[in-house]
Amino acid sequence: MASDPPEESPGQDRLSRFNTNVPHPARVYDAWLGGKDNYAADRAAAEAGLEAFPSTVKSVRANRAFLARTVEYLVAEAGIHQFLDVGTGLPSANNTHEVAQAILPESRIAYVDNDPIVLAHAQALLRGTESGATDYIDADLRDPGKILQEASRTLDFTRPVAVMLIAVLHFIPDDADPQQIVDTLMAAVPPGSHLVVSHTAKDIFPEEMAAFERAMNANTAEKVTLRDRDQVSGFFRGLDLIEPGVVQVPRWRPRSDLEASAPAVLWGGMARKPA
Template sequence: MSEDANDDVMEQLRRIDTSVAHPARVYDYWLGGKDNYAADRETGDQILKVMPELAVIARAEREFLARVVRHLVVEADVRQFLDIGTGIPSADNTHEVAQAAAPDARIVYVDNDPIVLAHARALLRGTPEGSTMYIDADLRDPATILRQAAESLDFTRPVGLMLLGVLEFVPDDEQAYAVVAELMEALPSGSHLTVASSVSTPDMDRAAAIWNDSGATPITIRTPEQLMGFYKGMDLVEPGMVSLPKWRPEPTTQYAGQEVSQYGAVGRKS
């Protein structure tokens, strides 16, 4: 990282408001990470009191990501990934899974969180044959994402678009559908869309209310039917839209077959 980039990271860190919970840091707390503050832990604990399952969901989502990436690399021959809303680096990040199977894989990460920016060095460590890149941008600005991602990705070849745990933070349904449609429109045939998102249940709705009352970035919980709206015109990979542990479980998958309030699917663009 250049001296100018390092100065930018330090400036971003100075702007972090540690008095208000942040999605990436709460998620990090649930995963047992150390990049979180008192406000994140307090909000995280309040939510876990009404929905202990969220700690399970956090781990299930990481496993889901790894299974999807392996599937796309090994079975769909995808060598490029655009991972938006990547969050704080944890185990089995997209580039680690993809490049373990295909060292020449190219990954672009996108997030607008200064904590994630500070961890960009970890995200950018990949194989010599492949490429990793980090973009500081917002999902709601797809034009900027696509313009900068084109510096690393070849948009004439299939891309795996990963949107895990991020669409909840685009509250307006029309805007959320439009953003995903614009991103997928720029990708060629053979590209894949992966969405993982919380789904509405009484406990999840109560947890979302606590989250929104905390002053953190508000979230919107959707139904599985609403999540299917992101896949218009695409062919769903089996088994379709399901609870995350039920999507192509492997022998090492925790909670395999368990129903959790986080659903996901993978769709292929024809």
Template sequence: MTGQDPTAVEIDTSRPHPARMYDWYLGGKDNYPVDEEMGRQMLALDPRVPVMARVNRAFMHRTTRWLAEQGIRQFLDIGTGIPTEPNLHQIAQRIAPDARVVYCDNDPIVLAHAAALLRSTPEGTTEYLQADVRDPDAILAGAEQILDLDRPVALSLVALLHFIPDEDGAHDLVGRLLAELPSGSHLVMTHATADFTPEESAAATEKLKAAGVTLALRSREEFARFFDGLELIEPGVEIVHRWHPELGEPVPGQDDGVIPGYGAVARKR
């Protein structure tokens, strides 16, 4: 689906990239010195950053498991990131081998690793789409080649929208994607916030901005707006690691303190 040759991909290693920094936080090897350097600067501001990355990953595991158990058989994961097992399709297809999954990202390094994402069960389907969340029409056009958009789809936007400021139309992008999905579809999101660490978050935002990375931290109320008109699944908008923790294992290093990020799942009526 990518229409591109992964071996021809050119990766910019002159400045940090959020996906590669995320990979470094998770202990991966698909990152560069510039990503590690910025990652260490973020650690100096808030040593919980790697835990935050793992908490987001664990949230994706729990929500995917829950959705598959509710009968969802189609998943559209935008902002996939560098593959880290278990991936979303592995979680979904353990419960529903016939699940269909489309991954989407615009990062060249993810494209280079796309083959690792395409190991589907024989009964199901797993595909990768090279596209940007800022171009929802292209995403929908590619997704409908694999997914039946007349049947419910789980739209996953995990740790993504805090890189899209309001002036770039973040809410309109989510609305456009949801508009093409039928009743019974679900929106899955996590989002970083400055609600609990305003000074550290402001410093981190400035450092990333200087490195060419935009960070649009939102309050609980601002995050909740993405779910306007949808039916929030209990417990609603919650601190990421407090969303149904019984569905997964605790993240190493996680305590009962507040991890500065929100997560939620909502159903389209």
């Protein structure tokens, strides 16, 4: 079992909302990936999710692989050099800046998260290249205006940007209007920009996922709202979907049959903002 990391965060404002007794999605995700930057409450929530859906870890890993493939496509094929990654989570292998800057060192990335531990680790561990740039924004997806304002320190919004919403929109309930949040972000970026979304599904293994949703909502402060393929597809309204459209994340341009066959309960897709 992982030991509890030291309770540290940069700044009294972050300390004031640093509560190790309340599970945070980024730390629960870290626990599923076998990381050490989580606490007993996070591990309990992660275990509850696993009991409801035992393939959760494989699904999480498939989502990370989807992230890497989409970033590779965006840099190598779509010519995107700027990324706004909202809900970055704790550092693990193949972070957005690592994948992008390995192909194009000049790539610029603005990460966004609202957990003090994530931000502390990001500042300490997520370093960009000499020619590129990596920034870290303390903000919540529910406040897209703040995100866009602070991201402008690093990103040039007159040039195309990839907006990455990887496994984060399911933490926004319907009454918080996630569609409007997505629309606000995409309205701020120019034509040629791209949107990438992955989202936990309610219509893949529906019985197991209904149990997963109940378990997570009973054990975490950040409630989840699972959505079906049509609902996830709706986030791309007004945009041009990139083939193969909205699919289970392992089936989005997989590198191998083995990768394509990974069990995953997330819908994923990418679309381009037209002129």
